[in-house]
Amino acid sequence: MEDRSLTREDQEFLDSVHEDLEKFLKGDQEMYEFQPMNSYRRRLVHNLVSDFKLKSHSVGEEERFVCVIKTENAAVPKKKSNSYHKVHDYGMQTFWVAPKTRIILRSDGSFGIPLKSDRLASVDERVVERSFRIRNNKIVCQGEEGW
Numbered sequence: 001m002e003d004r005s006l007t008r009e010d011q012e013f014l015d016s017v018h019e020d021l022e023k024f025l026k027g028d029q030e031m032y033e034f035q036p037m038n039s040y041r042r043r044l045v046h047n048l049v050s051d052f053k054l055k056s057h058s059v060g061e062e063e064r065f066v067c068v069i070k071t072e073n074a075a076v077p078k079k080k081s082n083s084y085h086k087v088h089d090y091g092m093q094t095f096w097v098a099p100k101t102r103i104i105l106r107s108d109g110s111f112g113i114p115l116k117s118d119r120l121a122s123v124d125e126r127v128v129e130r131s132f133r134i135r136n137n138k139i140v141c142q143g144e145e146g147w
Contacts, residue, residue: 010044013041013044014044014048017034017044017045017048018048020032020034021048021049021052021054021068021076022076024068024070025052025054025070025074025075025076029070030069030070031067031068031069031070032067032068033059033065033066033067033068034065034066034067034068035065036060036063036064036065037064037065037066039064042058042064042065042066043108044108045066046058046066047108049066049068051077052074052075052076052077053071053073053074053075054068054069054070054071054074055068055069055070055071056068056069087136087137088105088109088123088134088136088137089134089135089136089137090133090134090135091133091135092133093133093134094131094132094133095111095131095132095133095134096130096131097128097130097131097132098130099129099130100127100128100129101113101127101128102114102125102126102127102128103125103126103127103128103132103139104118104122104124104125105122105123105124105125105134105137105138105139106118106121106122106123107121107122107123109134111134111139123137124137124138124139125139126139128141129141129142130142133146133147135147
């Protein structure tokens with residue numbers, strides 16, 4: 001399965017968030033609040049915030065936003081060229097599905113049945129017999145290498 005990257009708009013958004021987080025780390029503030037955004041964008045921010053070893057949580061009722069808090073271990077990560085994909089590995093955790101179910105592993109680490117409304121790029125996609133694991137950005141079935 002070919003790796004698909006984020007949309008250009010999402011990549012530009014993450015580049016902007018990366019710059020904001022770098023400035024935040026260099027400043028004296030202990031807390032930073034992003035503007036309100038949809039749940040998809042908040043997920044992207046939370047994923048990037050974890051790369052900086054910062055704490056984050058979503059706040060608000062109708063217009064939710066991400067609040068970021070500095071930690072002792074906070075540091076600017078090396079920016080990955082044109083991509084913020086992480087390696088997703090759920091270890092020995094086994095997931096079960098009905099036989100011959102198509103499963104998709106999304107770029108944020110979530111997985112499930114592919115939907116027309118999927119906005120995230122897929123990292124891997126395949127038909128699964130019964131059980132599978134997520135290992136190093138791959139959907140692995142029992143008996144296969146990496147199980």
